[in-house]
Amino acid sequence: LxxxxxxxxxxxxxxxxxxxxxxxxxxxxxxxxxxxxxxxxxxxxxxxxxxxxxxxxxxxxxxxxxxxxxxxxxxxxxxxxxxxxxxxxxxxxxxxxxxxxxxxxxxxxxxxxxxxxxxxxxxxxxxxxxxxxxxxxxxxxxxxxxxxxxxxxxxxxxxxxxxxxxxxxxxxxxxxxxxxxxxxxxxxAELVAPEPEPDGPLDLERIALEHEYTGERPPVDPPDRPLDLGSLEAAPVRVTILGAPRVHAPGVVDEDRRALVTELVVHLALHPAGVHPTVLAGALWPRGVTAAVRDATIDRAATWL
Structure with missing residues (x-):
């Protein structure tokens, strides 16, 4: 077929x-x-x-x-x-x-x-x-x-x-x-071609920010808050989700808790209309968690941001 x-x-x-x-x-x-x-x-x-x-x-x-x-x-x-x-x-x-x-x-x-x-x-x-x-x-x-x-x-x-x-x-x-x-x-063909071996260490974040698609684009409504590359780089908090998800924030977070709060922030970033705390807890802790742990994690993420 x-x-x-x-x-x-x-x-x-x-x-x-x-x-x-x-x-x-x-x-x-x-x-x-x-x-x-x-x-x-x-x-x-x-x-x-x-x-x-x-x-x-x-x-x-x-x-x-x-x-x-x-x-x-x-x-x-x-x-x-x-x-x-x-x-x-x-x-x-x-x-x-x-x-x-x-x-x-x-x-x-x-x-x-x-x-x-x-x-x-x-x-x-x-x-x-x-x-x-x-x-x-x-x-x-x-x-x-x-x-x-x-x-x-x-x-x-x-x-x-x-x-x-x-x-x-x-x-x-x-x-x-x-x-x-x-x-x-x-x-x-360019999309599926294997990447050449790099000559030295790469700034993957910079490459991701600078890469631009050069082909014809389908019509897409502009975002409510148009941002250029300079605005993204100057933002106090940045969430990147292509490749390994990362959150860049001015605060400090314990390394042993970074993965969990990163997941929390990425989840919220992908749901800009908002997420009910119970729904958020179900996404982060499928086996369940107490309200106290949930709220403490949310506070920790807010402090980090």
């Missing part, structure tokens, strides 16, 4: 690529179609609900490889995909997913193979005919092909427009398409 978008009711629409028993063509606006195909490839390579699978991409952003290199590979020619698809077509699973998966041949016999093509093939060319032949079967097989552009012989067609609307005629639904542009893939 791979999701293709969300409908007007907010429901995610997923396609069973194996059920197509042949290629799925993404037609319409070429740029949007490529972004849809890129999103399909990225989800196939990274989702957690599929069996072990392999994805081969052609003419898609190269940085997709960084997302899950053990599941995704990039090739330069459709000919590199055909032998694998022909082998998967032989391992038909039948009409039932469950019965096919439970056969005694073992999982190695049906490791699903998916090919995602980001640019159109010549409709009357040998490559398109070979792709359709290799990917088509008369019953469910552990393979799937998604190709941008018109593809004679494709079993299903997804039609996209320039605004990102996607129609799935076989299901009779229209959705807002899932899309990944090349710049989005680059941001994802």
């Amino acid at each position: 791979v999701s293709v978008g969300r409908d007007d009711d907010g429901a995610d629409v997923l396609l069973d690529l194996e059920a197509a028993q042949g290629p799925v063509a993404v037609t319409g606006d070429p740029a949007v179609a490529r972004e849809v195909a890129t999103a399909v490839a990225a989800e196939l390579a990274t989702n957690r609900w599929s069996d072990g699978l392999r994805v081969t991409g052609l003419d898609l952003p190269e940085l997709l490889t960084a997302l899950r290199p053990e599941r995704y590979r990039s090739v330069a020619d459709v000919g590199a995909v055909l032998p694998t698809l022909r082998g998967r077509r032989v391992d038909a699973l039948g009409t039932s997913v469950l019965s096919g998966r439970l056969r005694g041949a073992g999982s190695a016999a049906w490791v699903p193979e998916y090919a995602v093509l980001g640019s159109p093939l010549a409709a009357d060319g040998d490559a398109s005919r070979a792709l359709v032949e290799a990917a088509s079967a008369d019953q469910r097989s552990p393979l799937g092909v998604v190709a941008v552009g018109s593809l004679p012989g494709a079993r299903w067609e997804l039609v996209v427009d320039a605004e990102g609307g996607l129609e799935v005629p076989v299901l009779g639904v229209v959705v807002r398409a899932n899309r990944l542009a090349a710049r989005d893939v680059a941001l994802l």
Whole structure:
């Protein structure tokens, strides 16, 4: 299953690529179609609900490889995909997913193979005919092909427009398409890339404060009290919760009590509307505590701040 978008009711629409028993063509606006195909490839390579699978991409952003290199590979020619698809077509699973998966041949016999093509093939060319032949079967097989552009012989067609609307005629639904542009893939690759080893000790707090996201931001209402970096640094009390939670306060606290009062202050900071003392006690002491201990801890935290 791979999701293709969300409908007007907010429901995610997923396609069973194996059920197509042949290629799925993404037609319409070429740029949007490529972004849809890129999103399909990225989800196939990274989702957690599929069996072990392999994805081969052609003419898609190269940085997709960084997302899950053990599941995704990039090739330069459709000919590199055909032998694998022909082998998967032989391992038909039948009409039932469950019965096919439970056969005694073992999982190695049906490791699903998916090919995602980001640019159109010549409709009357040998490559398109070979792709359709290799990917088509008369019953469910552990393979799937998604190709941008018109593809004679494709079993299903997804039609996209320039605004990102996607129609799935076989299901009779229209959705807002899932899309990944090349710049989005680059941001994802940066997010999952391993950090280089530091040359020396790092000021982790300073790095956290100075780091700024450079991509496109979704619209978010400004806070009631807009604060800049200088305001945060000058604040007498600061609570940081990304990474190890920390409370920076001018007072003094016993080291053996720091963890508990830090937890208390962080809990309150994350509930700016206020927390009833009984609720606070239940969060900090799940097994229960006396009112005297609770109130003494609150006083100790207030003194620290």
